[in-house]
Amino acid sequence: xxxxxxxxxxxxxSSLDEEKQLSTENGKSLDGTVFEEYDxxxxxxxxxxxxxxxxxxxxxxxxxxxxxxxxxxxxxxxxTEHRSQVRLGTYxxxxxxxxxxxxxxxxxxxxxxxEVDDATEIHSRRMLRSNTTAELDYKYLAYLDPICILxxxxxxxxxxxxxxxxxxxPRPNTPILxxxxxxxxxxxxxxxxxxxxxxxxxxGGELVHTHASPPTVPYYLRxxxxxxxxxxxxxxxxxxxxxxxxxxxxxxILRQFMSEENMYQVRDxxxxxxxxxxxxxxIMDPQDEYSQLLEDxxxxxxxxxxxxxxESVMFGGVPSTKxxxxxxDGHNYxxxxxAEQAEFTIPFEMVRNNSWLIAxxxxxxxxxIALELLLEDYxxxxxxxxxxxxxxxIDDAGVRGTYVDNGKVHESSYDGIVxxxxxxxxxxxxxxxxxxxxxxxxxxxKAGQVCVFPxxxxxxxxxxxxxxxxxxxxxxxxxxxxxxxxxxxxxxxxLVLDEAHRxxxxxxxxxxxxxxxxxxxxxxxxxxxxxxxxxxTQDPQDIDETVFKxxxxxxxxxxxxxxxxxxxxxxKEYEKRIPYLKKGQMIIQSPDNSDVVEITGLSKCVVKxx
Numbered sequence: 001x002x003x004x005x006x007x008x009x010x011x012x013x014s015s016l017d018e019e020k021q022l023s024t025e026n027g028k029s030l031d032g033t034v035f036e037e038y039d040x041x042x043x044x045x046x047x048x049x050x051x052x053x054x055x056x057x058x059x060x061x062x063x064x065x066x067x068x069x070x071x072x073x074x075x076x077x078x079x080t081e082h083r084s085q086v087r088l089g090t091y092x093x094x095x096x097x098x099x100x101x102x103x104x105x106x107x108x109x110x111x112x113x114x115e116v117d118d119a120t121e122i123h124s125r126r127m128l129r130s131n132t133t134a135e136l137d138y139k140y141l142a143y144l145d146p147i148c149i150l151x152x153x154x155x156x157x158x159x160x161x162x163x164x165x166x167x168x169x170p171r172p173n174t175p176i177l178x179x180x181x182x183x184x185x186x187x188x189x190x191x192x193x194x195x196x197x198x199x200x201x202x203x204g205g206e207l208v209h210t211h212a213s214p215p216t217v218p219y220y221l222r223x224x225x226x227x228x229x230x231x232x233x234x235x236x237x238x239x240x241x242x243x244x245x246x247x248x249x250x251x252x253i254l255r256q257f258m259s260e261e262n263m264y265q266v267r268d269x270x271x272x273x274x275x276x277x278x279x280x281x282x283i284m285d286p287q288d289e290y291s292q293l294l295e296d297x298x299x300x301x302x303x304x305x306x307x308x309x310x311e312s313v314m315f316g317g318v319p320s321t322k323x324x325x326x327x328x329d330g331h332n333y334x335x336x337x338x339a340e341q342a343e344f345t346i347p348f349e350m351v352r353n354n355s356w357l358i359a360x361x362x363x364x365x366x367x368x369i370a371l372e373l374l375l376e377d378y379x380x381x382x383x384x385x386x387x388x389x390x391x392x393x394i395d396d397a398g399v400r401g402t403y404v405d406n407g408k409v410h411e412s413s414y415d416g417i418v419x420x421x422x423x424x425x426x427x428x429x430x431x432x433x434x435x436x437x438x439x440x441x442x443x444x445x446k447a448g449q450v451c452v453f454p455x456x457x458x459x460x461x462x463x464x465x466x467x468x469x470x471x472x473x474x475x476x477x478x479x480x481x482x483x484x485x486x487x488x489x490x491x492x493x494x495l496v497l498d499e500a501h502r503x504x505x506x507x508x509x510x511x512x513x514x515x516x517x518x519x520x521x522x523x524x525x526x527x528x529x530x531x532x533x534x535x536x537t538q539d540p541q542d543i544d545e546t547v548f549k550x551x552x553x554x555x556x557x558x559x560x561x562x563x564x565x566x567x568x569x570x571x572k573e574y575e576k577r578i579p580y581l582k583k584g585q586m587i588i589q590s591p592d593n594s595d596v597v598e599i600t601g602l603s604k605c606v607v608k609x610x
Contacts, residue, residue: 054175055082056142058094062111067146067169074103074169076176083140089203089573089598091179091188091288092144094170100150101170102163102179102188106573107143142176147595148188161187167371182212191594195220196232196256198555198588199599202438205585207600218311219588219599221553223262230264231553231593232257232279232494232532235446235523239540239564240557245583246536247289248605249555250496254281254534255293255606258318258450258493264492268528278448279492279532282475284468288456288496291337294321295608314349315606322443323451323600326458326467327434329427333457344440345432346470348387352379353363354473356514357420357466371408374417387430394418437474445491468503469515476522478533494531500535500540516544523550541567553590557581 056078066073074094077457078086086105094101110313114137117123146166155159179185185208187195191314201208201217209215223230238253240246256262263276283290283432323337327345351357355375359368378393379385393399395418403409409417437444444451453471455464475495478484497503504519519569523533523546535551537543541563548567558581559565565578574587574596581587584601588594 004397010236030239051175051177053082053180054177055079055086056140056176058066058170058172058174058176059141060172061139062141065172067166070293072144072146072166074146076142076144078140078142078176080136080140085178086140086142087206091185091203091208093150093177093179093184093188094144094174095177096168096170098151099142099167099168101146101166102148102150103144103166103185105142106145109141109143111139111141113137113139144176145338150184150188158183158362163187163190179208180211182217185210185217189595189597191217191597192220192222194312196253196309198253199584199586199601202392202585202598202600204598205582205600214307214310216311218313219313219594219597221590222593225265225502228592232534233264233527233530234552234592235526235533235535235550236553236555237500237535237537237540237548237551238555238557239537239559239568240559240586241538243583244557244581245601246538247287247498247544248609249557249584249586249601250498250534250536251290251293251609252602252606253555254283254290254450254494254496255275255318256269256314257281258293258320258448259314260448264493265529266490275490277490279491280445280447281450281494281496282444282471283450283452283496284471284498285452285454286456286464288335288337288454289609290450290496291321291335291452291454292608292610293318293450294337294339294450297605297608299604300606307418308606313602313606317607318450320446320448321452323452323454324440324444325454326429327432328429328458328463329432331428331458331460331463333454335454335457337452337454339452342435342440342443343430344437345434346430346467347436347438348390349385349429349436350470350473350509351375352385353477357470357473358426363417363420364413366410367413367420370403370413371417371421373408374403382492387426391422394421414503423462425460426466428460429463429466437470441474441478441485442487445485445488445493447491450555464501465517468497472497472503473518476518479529480521481523489529492532494532494534496534496536498536501539504544506544506548516546520544520546520550538564540564552592553588556587556589557585558583574598 033099056076059077063073064077086108087288088105088108090105092103092105094103121192148163149166149168150161152158152160153162175265197581198219198221201219208217210217216287221231222562223232238246238250257279258281260278264279265274266277267274285291300315305315321339323339323341325333325341327343343404352375355372359371363371374394378390400414404414425446453467455467458464472495475488475493479493504516522531535543540548554568556568557579559578565575570587570589570590577598578587584603585598586601587596589596
């Protein structure tokens with residue numbers, strides 16, 4: 001009886017003399033039957049010795065081979081010695097004479113080798129007492145999902161490897177080979193060969209290994225202008241349940257942007273030409289963790305650094321990290337940051353063009369319209385405009401009578417505005433004894449600087465939200481407005497927003513709609529203005545769809561919420577994996593960068609992380 005190894009050797013053609021000696025004598029089989037020799041079309045040179053590691057062969061024993069524009073049916077027989085190595089999602093190649101089919105395994109199946117009824121009481125009792133089943137008693141089938149055809153644009157030049165749609169059908173008995181060349185995997189999955197490092201390609205949590213050194217396959221986010229703008233300016237989302245490592249991963253990703261060689265093009269308003277500048281990271285930090293980007297990770301050893309250098313992974317602290325602390329009456333920042341600190345306050349003058357900064361008190365739509373009128377009239381008055389001055393203004397009985405008696409504002413609306421806007425939280429944050437943030441733009445928006453705005457030290461959630469929304473407004477307004485500050489417009493900015501669902505949630509009120517509208521514009525126009533949104537959330541389903549649809553690159557960690565998983569809209573085969581992703585594992589959905597893939601992040605943080 002010919003075993004699996006003999007069949008595989010025959011199918012590959014890797015040792016024709018040995019095959020003939022085994023199978024024939026003078027053109028006859030061992031039992032004397034004459035048969036016509038079958039030419040598979042392959043030689044040992046074509047397969048480069050990989051046949052010894054082949055998983056199995058393409059077969060037509062159960063279903064016909066089929067490739068159509070709408071789908072395919074390609075099955076392969078997996079030999080007994082390789083069955084434990086094959087998993088759902090495993091990437092394989094099937095050689096043609098001069099090209100390769102690059103595919104992934106999407107279905108595994110056992111079929112009986114011999115006709116037997118194993119669904120009987122007698123058989124089940126026999127197997128429970130003594131299971132003598134052998135792997136050879138069953139046929140192990142793997143069904144392939146063609147991804148593309150790999151070919152060399154310049155024959156003989158491996159660097160010219162390209163891909164096209166799967167438009168050829170593999171021949172029966174062709175070997176199914178593991179992918180051992182890094183370039184073939186990167187080309188097959190359309191992964192850039194350089195860019196912003198996110199992690200290593202994996203399948204089912206196990207890293208994909210090749211014959212290269214290091215053997216892992218790095219996954220990069222496209223970060224050049226070869227095919228349009230760098231993808232960070234088409235925005236990025238990191239989502240995962242609590243405890244899945246979002247902050248750890250985000251630190252590793254953000255550090256990659258702060259290379260001295262990483263430059264982006266911005267338009268100089270004065271000269272009308274494009275200049276190359278390093279980005280400025282502006283991080284809204286609700287847990288006081290990102291200031292650690294300043295410090296090296298003491299746990300990194302020389303072998304870690306060697307591997308990172310070999311894959312162009314940036315590591316080590318960013319010396320230009322700076323912490324900006326909002327001055328809030330009754331709240332002092334005593335956080336973990338060792339970076340240089342600067343205090344700021346929010347001037348009430350900012351409310352002149354952003355009434356919704358105090359509309360967060362929960363005004364109705366009619367009250368919001370009335371508040372706009374009150375603010376407009378107040379800011380027309382000469383002199384300094386402060387929060388306390390505005391409260392005194394609307395508290396004045398004469399002012400109230402002017403609006404109510406003349407029918408400009410309904411009595412109940414006016415009283416509701418006064419009651420809601422006259423809030424102790426606003427009194428603690430506006431016009432504090434510190435430098436107004438509007439006068440610190442040159443200190444904040446510096447190319448190559450990491451600007452961290454912690455809010456963890458503030459117990460009042462309304463104040464935290466006010467500070468975050470103020471910073472978001474400064475960035476967006478200056479970037480999108482033709483009259484925006486030149487130093488902001490001429491600096492590439494990556495705005496990192498943790499707990500993004502708090503600020504970009506689907507809202508029904510006028511206040512929420514205005515915020516969403518502002519950031520939808522930012523998401524649409526950020527690409528050409530050098531503004532990238534980096535959103536972090538555990539509730540992606542709560543982010544407004546107008547903003548969510550503009551996010552091109554989505555990093556999905558473990559999610560257990562069905563609504564959150566459904567909101568990501570990934571392929572079914574990947575959607576089912578999401579609840580089972582372990583810490584460090586993630587699904588990458590970035591259609592302008594690569595096919596949907598699973599990757600595993602670094603096991604150590606590239607900067608300090610506690």
